[in-house]
Amino acid sequence: MQSLALKHACQLSDALAVLYAQPDPATLFDRLAAALLDLFGAETICFDHFDAQGTMRFLGAWPQHLFSTEMLHDASPIMTQHPLFEELFVRQNALPLRTSDFAALPRFVRTDLYQLLYRPYALTHHLVLAARVPGWGTVSCAIFRSRQDFTEGERTLLAFVRPHLEGLLRCSGLAGASGAPAGFAPADPPVPDYFGLTRREADILFHLAQGRTDKEIGRLCSISPRTVQNHLQNIYAKLGVDNRTAASRRTMAFF
Template sequence: MALSPTYLRPAELQCLQQAILLVYATEAGPVFTRLAQATAAALSAEIVSIDGFDQTSSMVNLGYYPAQRFSLPDFETLRQLLPEHPLFQSLIIERRPEALRTSDFRPTQKFRNSTLYQEFYQPTGLPLRELIVGLPVVEYGWITCTLNRAGREFSEADRYLLTLLVPHFQQAVRQAQTVASPPALPPNSPLLLNHLTPREAELLGYLRQGLSDKEISRCLSISPRTVQNHLQNIYVKLEVDNRTAALCKVLGVAG
């Protein structure tokens, strides 16, 4: 539902401005971590998760706030039960672009009766007030930004704020400039040991932080064309055609 910018109060506009500054603050850390942190600050969300989806709807987590909030087994449980989510059809299958509230699609009490709630939300203490937006991101395909908080439900102003942040998310991924060491991928993965070279595995780590070909070339001190050649080799070896699909497969979450 489209809302006029005048619907936002001055305090909400100030939160939006601060969030946008954080989105582009490359010194503040990896791009997807910044997006999660900025969103949490702008919309007073307790938890924010950024996740990528390949063509088979397999999920890989790209970043979340606060750090260390979830474990790898938590995400594995979520991946297995995600088709039970009330917004799975709309956001992951149909890929609707608007920000959606979970409670608008399934009453909270009914959601509490689901296996997804009992085996993921309840054990992790994840609040049921939830707002999610899906968006296309260059070379990553489809990602979602999920916000959770206790207490009051997300408002129409919150939905509008999140919608205003979306183009900045996309631009920040394109313009990511600063990277520390790439996040570790599973060192004993058969895909890494038997198919990918050490340089290709290193490049995949940078992919997970949202870098474009140009930024990766700077980090690895190679030309953008060489990065593209590495990517094409990775895609052929993994039998995929984009970055999210490659990450899903090498992390063992595809299919």
């Protein structure tokens, strides 16, 4: 029988209290994302819906400028390259799984899927749960980190989240009569244009908020450190700040 460490049990209790406090289905995925990102100390989270025919529908990613519709459309034909795809969506394993349990990192990062979808944000460590919702299909919850793999304790923690995730989805009324997620159109997640940023500037600001250096940002964005610095000057001007620390603080609520 799985058991939670006291620290994880307390964290889970706090996260669930927030989730159950507001029943509005229109904000369910936003609240799930906020709770799980905080619970796992992760950088990014993504939700997808799979119907009975295996058709994938993007529900959203947080931060919201990640994984554009174009990127996901291009990645869809090669999604089977993900180390967890067969185990979760063919064999229908109900347990949370880590990418590192099924593929060595050097092998995974060489795949076309990683290069297209995950490399721009250095999202190398994945913890994924596929929750089955009767009458709806499968909702995948993928949690990403760039620097540190997920532990066995964190995998157990997500297993305890699973029944609550399934229950919240069932009770939310999001599943329409056709089995499709009612009220969730596969719209392109917006570029963070609240400051007039371009998509490139939003990407650079995301990496800046993660504490990365100009050299690291340049490597991840396939541009030179000097070009990163030029983008940062434009970002600072749009944010009304004059240094990277102030820029990170200015956008803390969004990243």
